[in-house]
Amino acid sequence: METIIENEFVKELGNKHGRSRESLIPILQDLVVQNRFLSKQDMVDVARELDISAADVYGTATFYTFLDTEVRGKYIIRICKTISCAMKGKNDILSIIEDILKIKVGETSSDRKFSLLEANCIGWCHKAPAMLINDTPYTELTPEKVTEILRDYIRTK
């Protein structure tokens, strides 16, 4: 017989958000906060907790950009690639980040500290170029500014 190992964290999230279908996204969002991505096992455990199919959980998760199903780093950098940011030098900022972190867009550093992604409009067009590191927005980026921000993350976080 298959032994089910209880996923304590998922159980806790079930207690916090409830176990009906509308609790699914808040639960997945909290899992992403905790682990930076959704593992297969976590999605199966959530399905069991909510008594829905794992395919439903996976199907819902993969619809949403921020509910990653691939391994991500502790800090997810999302640089905005939509028109205003593109016009104000987003590509320059991107190459500096790539240089400093030695990863390309879509990749995660080997120590799993950083992931670098592009995002569609994040709502800071008047202060372009802009990026998010996890939930924190950084705006009016310049080569100097982004270097300083990243150095700070590398050093202290």
Add this chain to the structure above:
Amino acid sequence: MSNLKEKFVKRVDLIFEKTECRDILEKIIDMEPDAICQKVLDSDLKGRGGAGFPTGMKWRFASQEEDTVKYIICNADEGEPGTFKDREILDQVPGKVFCGMAIAAKAVGAKYGYVYLRGEYKFLIPMLNEELVKFHRTMDEFNHNFRIQIRLGSGAYICGEESALFESIEGKRGEPRNKPPYPTTSGLFGKPTVINNVETLVHVVMIMKYGAAHFKELGTKDSRGSKVFSISGDTPKAGIFELELGMSVNEFVEEFGDGDTKAVQVGGASGFCVPRKRFEETIIGFEGVPTGGSMKLFNSTRSMYNVLHNYLDFFTEESCGQCTPCRVGCQQLLKGVEAVKRGDKNSKYLDELVKLAKTMKRASKCGLGQSVGNAFGSIVENFKEEIIY
């Protein structure tokens, strides 16, 4: 002439005015629901998210439903490229947004509300929750049975479409539903639902404070009141400005341009591109080019091919993929302009693509696929050489 100009690019300070919501809540508590709907109807307020449906009518439809459970939703899933005013409104005057929801709740008889906030604005949550505690305390004082919950999006543009937003709150993929039924009949969890943009709700608060007539003093017959604009691109004055509706693009450009503006994209990626030769005749408002607030200026150093490519790339990624015209159409428009640019297809192929965009307008299930053709048609029509060469 100078008088006219002054009249048209008129700055307004209603939305960001610090307003004591207590007084307004106290006032509406004794009002008849129908009187509230009537007052909003009298103001001619149209939805500020972009579609421009009359707010009072929406509320009245929902109020006439018999159901005992109804919902009020504040659509804060601001995702249209070039739109960032709702973030500022929520940041500066969150109490007014909640107050607007309470007024809607009273008008239609709802006990529950949701704010659906885009995931990119998660940093606002601690502050919003604090404000919400204060708001609920005021509600209790006035014995007004209405509670608001904040739900967070997760990076899907399409969830700003009202029925996709309902699906998302229900814990599902954010795929738009067929309409009808409309939200006021069958919305969130199948219940009558009023869903309004952040700014719309704050306008309602100001209409309750100063009256419908005051609101109507601003704007034009088809576009009453003021509007919060998100201004970006090639402009020395990028930022958030509340302006009177009904100005021409020319007047707008005189105020916000850099002296070399060749085009203004009104309404974001799903809006229209207005070229210089049309600045004079084009009115910013529901009688001309409607906008949810996004205004992007492009000067002569910009390639409109790059602009169009950027928008198509955006739509290709953000199309939910549910209906074929939109899913395949977005991809083909993107591939198509690339092929024309490379020279693999001749310039006549652009006409085929314009036809495809028109088909998408007719055949797509929701506003996303239906509006891709707005930017596509207006950019291709006015900047054909830039797309080809």
